Amino acid sequence: MIRPDLADMPAYVPGTRQPDALKLSSNEVTTPPLPAAVEAMAEAAAEANRYPDMFATDLKEALAEHLGLPAGQVTVGCGSSALCQQLVQITAAPGDEVIFPWRSFEAYPIFVQIVGAKPVAVPLLADGRHDLDAMAAAITGRTRLIFLCSPNNPSGTVISQEEFDSFMARVPEDVVVGLDEAYFEFNRNEDAVVGTEAVTRYPNVVGLRTFSKAYGLAGVRIGYAFGAPELITALDKMAIPFGVSSVAQAGALASLDAADELLERTEETVVQRDRVAAAVGARHSEGNFVWLPGVDAKDMADRLAEQGVLTRAFPEGLRISVTTEDEADQFLAAWRSAGL
Known part of the structure; x- marks a missing residue:
């Protein structure tokens, strides 16, 4: 009854949870949503007997003004991860290829396999940056989509505007490029490519x-995408x-109204x-994380967990979320106590 290829499909693995532990495994922020956002969400919850605006009209208009786009x-979608999946669905079919850096966002290969397309993972460079030359070389007549992640999760590197322009010069016009900027608000590199300009x-x-x-709304699941109207229309068809x-929607609208205040919070993390x-x-x-490649990540994560701190172990290294000064103090104390 079940597609046979699902047996070979990896499952998404979330950050570990443990009662009373300091959770630095999911790149969440510690600070709660702003009071105005909490109030707006509570008012919306009181009318949960009604369907939401399926087209999120008010939020789309507010985002358009925020981004400087029509x-x-x-x-919008159920987190940017849902929009990544929709992007695969509108571009790729069985037999097509989707290129992405690796290691990067864990769900990329899962989304590709869901539609029966072929995942093409291109290893990062030794310094954790995208190997854009190798990614360009991997493009074939079957390539339909390329994911780029800037800042990249988990290596934390960005793609410069110069690198991006050079790469795009080698990408056919009929191949879509998804520029994943989930950590955009934490970036302070002025040379990095910016999605709204791209x-x-x-x-x-x-x-x-x-x-x-950065907006602290991980629990309500909302993200957004922007691009050419025909691509956005197609994304909406897959939603x-x-x-x-x-x-x-209410939480996102209220958060956008206080974007400057929210983004001030990112300075502590930086x-x-x-x-x-x-x-x-x-x-x-x-x-909002740091990356230790080429280490025994499982051993490190286990030793830190014994000290009450949860981090994220990957085969390629250890990722540690960074939040506030107080939690950084707790982490560093656990690091020392673990003998690391």
């Missing part, structure tokens, strides 16, 4: 961002009807990520 070039220059680029990270709840990176010997990151 409303027809913006859509989509105005390249009609085959779609930008993807989320309210789950689950009423997939973005009224609570999520300071602490550099501090944590220096303390553990990690490379500089532009996300």
Whole structure:
């Protein structure tokens, strides 16, 4: 009764949970949503007997103003991850190919296999950056979509504007490029490519961002995409009807109204990520996490868990979420106690 290829499909693995532990395994923020967002979401929840606006009209218009784009070039989804999956669905069919960096967002290969397409994983460079030359070389007549992740999860590296332009010059016009900017608000590298500028220059680029990270709305699941109208219209066709709840829409709208205040919170994380990176010997990151490649990540994660701190172990390394100064202090104390 079940597709036989599902047996070979990896399952998405979320960050570990443990009662009373300091959870630094999911790249969440510690601070709760702003009071105005909480109030707006509570009011929306009181009318949960009604369906939400399926088209999220008010939110799309607010996002369009925030991004400086026409409303027809913006859509929303159940987190940017859902929009990534929809992007695969509108571009790829069985036998097609989707290119992505690796290691990067864990769900990319899952989304590709869901539609029966072939995942083409291109290893990162030794310094954790995208190997854009190898990604360009991997393009074939079957390539339909390329994911780029900037800042990249988990290596924390960004793609410069110069690198991006050089790469796009080698991408056929009928191949879509998904620029995943889930950690955009934590980036301080002024040379990095910016999605809103990229989509105005390249009609085959779609930008993807989320309210789950810097905006602190991970629990209500809402993200957004922006790009050429025909691509946005296609994304909406693949969306689950009423997939973005009224609570999520209300929280996102209220958060956008206080975007400056929310983004001030990212400054503490930026300071602490550099501090944590220096303390553990990690490379500089532009996300709300640091990355230790080439280590015995499972052993490190187990030893930290014994000290009450949860991190994320991958086969290629250990990822540590960074939040506030207080939690950075707790992590570094656990790091020392674990003998790391």
